Amino acid sequence: MKKSQRMKVVVELAEREEDKLGKVCLQRQQVHAQAMAKLEQLRSYLAEYRQAGLAGNQRIDLNRLQSTRAFLVKLDEAVQMQAREADRLAQVAAEAHQVWMSARQRLQQLEKLVAGYRQEEQALADLREQRQQDEMATQRHVRRLQNESAEAGSST
Numbered sequence: 001m002k003k004s005q006r007m008k009v010v011v012e013l014a015e016r017e018e019d020k021l022g023k024v025c026l027q028r029q030q031v032h033a034q035a036m037a038k039l040e041q042l043r044s045y046l047a048e049y050r051q052a053g054l055a056g057n058q059r060i061d062l063n064r065l066q067s068t069r070a071f072l073v074k075l076d077e078a079v080q081m082q083a084r085e086a087d088r089l090a091q092v093a094a095e096a097h098q099v100w101m102s103a104r105q106r107l108q109q110l111e112k113l114v115a116g117y118r119q120e121e122q123a124l125a126d127l128r129e130q131r132q133q134d135e136m137a138t139q140r141h142v143r144r145l146q147n148e149s150a151e152a153g154s155s156t
Contacts, residue, residue, distance in 0.1 A: 004117040011110050018103040025093070025100040032089040039082045046075045 049072065 021100040028093040028096040
């Protein structure tokens with residue numbers, strides 16, 4: 001069996017691994033994108049709530065003011081916590097991307113190796129064919145010389 005054919009199984013396994021890691025990478029990127037969307041939503045809500053609180057020139061009683069401030073503090077904490085989670089998920093996505101890229105590079109190297117094997121195999125096949133053609137040409141030439149020599153010997 002040729003080297004290129006033996007490597008077919010290895011390449012197929014590398015293709016499956018690269019595909020699997022690509023899907024994991026995509027999934028991690030989607031999770032990060034969702035976390036970023038949630039963060040932006042929380043930031044927007046916080047900004048709107050602060051704006052609404054500043055715009056209210058109404059008389060606010062002390063209890064309502066304290067509860068509003070407590071809510072803003074909790075909302076700000078939620079924004080900070082979501083920002084940390086988004087950063088963590090960005091790192092997870094970046095690591096998954098790096099693992100996928102490494103698998104992709106390995107696959108490309110294997111494919112390049114197999115292409116080299118195929119070129120070697122083709123070169124050997126071409127060389128064998130050339131040798132066979134040379135051998136056949138030599139045999140024809142020898143037969144022709146033998147026929148010419150036999151004809152020359154019979155005519156004398």
